[in-house]
Amino acid sequence: MDPASLDAADPLASYRDRFVGADSDLVYFDGNSLGRPLAATRDTLAGFVGGPWGERLIRGWDEEWFDLPLTVGDDLGRLVLGAAPGQVAVGDSTTVLLYKAMRAAVAARPGRTEIVLDRDNFPTDRYVADGVARECGLTLRWIDVDPAAGVTADQVAEVVGEQTALVTLSHVAYRSAWIADAPAITRIAHAAGALVLWDLSHSGGSVPLELDAWGADLAVGCTYKYLNGGPGAPAYVYVAERHLDTLTQPIQGWMGAADPFLMGPTYTPTDGVRRFLSGTPPVLGMLPLRDMLTLLDEVGIQAVRDKSVGLTSYAIDLADQELAPLGVGVASPRDPGRRGGHVTLTHPAMREVVAALWQQDVIPDYRDPGGLRVGLSPLSTSYAEVECGVHAVRQALDEVS
Ligand SMILES: Cc1ncc(COP(=O)(O)O)c(C=O)c1O
Numbered sequence: 001m002d003p004a005s006l007d008a009a010d011p012l013a014s015y016r017d018r019f020v021g022a023d024s025d026l027v028y029f030d031g032n033s034l035g036r037p038l039a040a041t042r043d044t045l046a047g048f049v050g051g052p053w054g055e056r057l058i059r060g061w062d063e064e065w066f067d068l069p070l071t072v073g074d075d076l077g078r079l080v081l082g083a084a085p086g087q088v089a090v091g092d093s094t095t096v097l098l099y100k101a102m103r104a105a106v107a108a109r110p111g112r113t114e115i116v117l118d119r120d121n122f123p124t125d126r127y128v129a130d131g132v133a134r135e136c137g138l139t140l141r142w143i144d145v146d147p148a149a150g151v152t153a154d155q156v157a158e159v160v161g162e163q164t165a166l167v168t169l170s171h172v173a174y175r176s177a178w179i180a181d182a183p184a185i186t187r188i189a190h191a192a193g194a195l196v197l198w199d200l201s202h203s204g205g206s207v208p209l210e211l212d213a214w215g216a217d218l219a220v221g222c223t224y225k226y227l228n229g230g231p232g233a234p235a236y237v238y239v240a241e242r243h244l245d246t247l248t249q250p251i252q253g254w255m256g257a258a259d260p261f262l263m264g265p266t267y268t269p270t271d272g273v274r275r276f277l278s279g280t281p282p283v284l285g286m287l288p289l290r291d292m293l294t295l296l297d298e299v300g301i302q303a304v305r306d307k308s309v310g311l312t313s314y315a316i317d318l319a320d321q322e323l324a325p326l327g328v329g330v331a332s333p334r335d336p337g338r339r340g341g342h343v344t345l346t347h348p349a350m351r352e353v354v355a356a357l358w359q360q361d362v363i364p365d366y367r368d369p370g371g372l373r374v375g376l377s378p379l380s381t382s383y384a385e386v387e388c389g390v391h392a393v394r395q396a397l398d399e400v401s
């Protein structure tokens with residue numbers, strides 16, 4: 001079908017107008033790294049300076065801000081993560097939350113010696129796991145994966161055992177967009193007595209998640225991709241209710257302590273998921289995310305996913321027709337049920353192609369080896385934009401080859 005008909009039939013097409021810059025000619029294929037801002041966020045940020053911050057000043061903490069990591073966390077849980085209230089907190093970066101969650105998990109499995117992870121996980125996940133293993137005297141047990149796909153439940157079953165403390169994986173792989181079989185992998189890890197930590201950075205706001213139903217133990221994710229929270233927006237952590245009384249994290253700050261304003265001599269963790277906080281919550285950083293959650297409440301995550309599948313399928317169809325004859329491969333799952341919100345196209349010249357495209361206001365990103373990632377943020381991307389971008393890739397390939 002032609003893109004104009006696809007856009008005309010798209011029930012979410014009008015939401016594009018809610019984003020800053022979506023009316024320009026720029027082709028934006030990097031919403032999986034940094035989502036566009038919502039126009040509403042302009043007013044939110046300006047209004048916050050004049051209102052809650054400028055007028056309420058320090059009183060704002062008692063009136064709203066102190067609880068914001070948990071109230072926004074509950075909204076994230078309900079609208080995005082499939083988590084009942086009281087299990088999600090917002091704050092820190094994904095990297096720091098990975099550290100807290102990994103340390104909490106391995107401390108809960110004393111005597112076990114291994115952390116299971118895959119070689120294609122995002123660098124920060126691998127680096128943090130390496131540091132935690134060194135600090136705690138553990139070994140990393142690596143799973144090798146097909147970079148055009150991702151970790152399978154069978155591969156996890158082969159390596160977990162009574163020595164496994166933690167299995168830590170990305171739900172959607174940053175390179176290929178492979179969706180891991182989270183319910184099956186969680187069952188396998190639990191049968192071996194291990195805990196599971198999911199990195200949801202490439203899933204949250206794009207793929208419906210069911211953390212409670214999967215029986216997940218821990219999860220983290222960033223909010224600046226499909227959740228449009230802005231550069232450096234705070235991340236979130238999920239801790240299943242059954243672990244909240246027992247898991248403790250290593251960055252023992254006053255904001256995660258019981259009664260912070262008692263200012264007592266020693267740290268006692270507070271109840272609930274608040275104990276995963278450490279310092280003062282990033283209130284300004286949560287405001288754009290709150291706007292996006294309001295929008296997701298209006299649209300519904302399943303509608304977002306349906307459009308995401310439409311966009312990625314269209315991108316693959318176009319790549320097959322127009323780019324395959326030039327030697328371009330698709331390094332993402334062809335099964336939409338196993339594919340997240342982006343598509344990776346491979347060719348030895350992609351690094352130069354991406355550099356040339358950025359000069360023409362066509363913005364994908366490049367990931368080794370030879371991968372051009374087409375990130376398709378469903379609410380701010382049109383089918384016409386996909387067609388225009390794929391044509392630009394073809395032209396750039398012709399020019400650099
Ligand atoms: C899977 C994954 N985890 C973590 C991160 C980033 O973590 P941080 O926000 O701490 O830089 C990213 C992207 O940058 C990512 O893709």
Ligand SMILES: Nc1c(O)cccc1C(=O)C[C@H](N)C(=O)O
Nearest residue numbers: 032033034122174175201232367
């Ligand atoms: N977090 C990023 C950043 O601070 C600068 C540039 C890119 C990013 C990203 O988000 C990269 C992204 N997680 C990836 O999948 O490669």
